[in-house]
Amino acid sequence: MDIILIIISALFILLGLFGSVLPILPGPPLSWLGLLILHLTKAVQMNTTLLIITGIIAIIIFVLDYIIPAVGTKKFGGSKAGMIGTSIGLVVGLVSPIPGGIILGPFIGAFIGEMINKNDSKSAIKAAFGSFIGFIASTFIKFIVSIIFLGIYINTIWEYRESIFTF
Structure with a gap:
């Protein structure tokens, strides 16, 4: 049963890593859920304090993901x-076949939104640039936190490898 939980945990960690770049999925909370599932195994004795701290970090990053672009x-x-x-x-950038659509989409969308609102291309480009910078900063923070959670996962699996893989 532990091996199944470890595999499910690894899937959540990877899903969280993808979710840090794809805005449809909440990256760090999914990665943290992978750590929680790993904690539930009998073979791994994960530090509860570490789990609480990483959970708080995941919640903070989840909230900041909405605040930073704004x-x-x-x-x-x-x-x-x-x-x-x-x-x-x-969303359009994600589903479009354009290379770099995930990067260009938010910028173009912000520009169009500002043009509809202001009809001034100079201020619309400036606002679109700010939105783009906020999106990139938020994505970068989520990605770094998800990588750290992946590192904690790998370190924990390595530390308990004998108890996990003993048959």
Whole structure:
């Protein structure tokens, strides 16, 4: 049973890693769920304090994921229309066959949202750039936290490898 839980845990860790880049999935919370599932195995005795701290970090990053792009947009003079355009552009960029669509989509979406709102291309480009910077910063933070959770997972599996793989 432990091997099955370890495999499920690894899948959640990897899903969280993909989720740190894909906005559809909440990356760090999924990675943390993988750590929690690993903790539930009998073969691994994971530190509960570490699990609580990483859980708090995952929640903080989850909340910041919504705040950082909005702050980036507002800092550069963007509006709510720009933030909505960023979100729509992100979804369109994900499903479009354009290379780099996940990066170009939020920028173009913010630009279109700002153009609808302001009709001034200079301020729309500035707001779109702020939205893009906020999105990139948020994605980078999520990715780093998910990589750290992956490192904790690998380290824990390596530390308990004899008790896990003893048949």
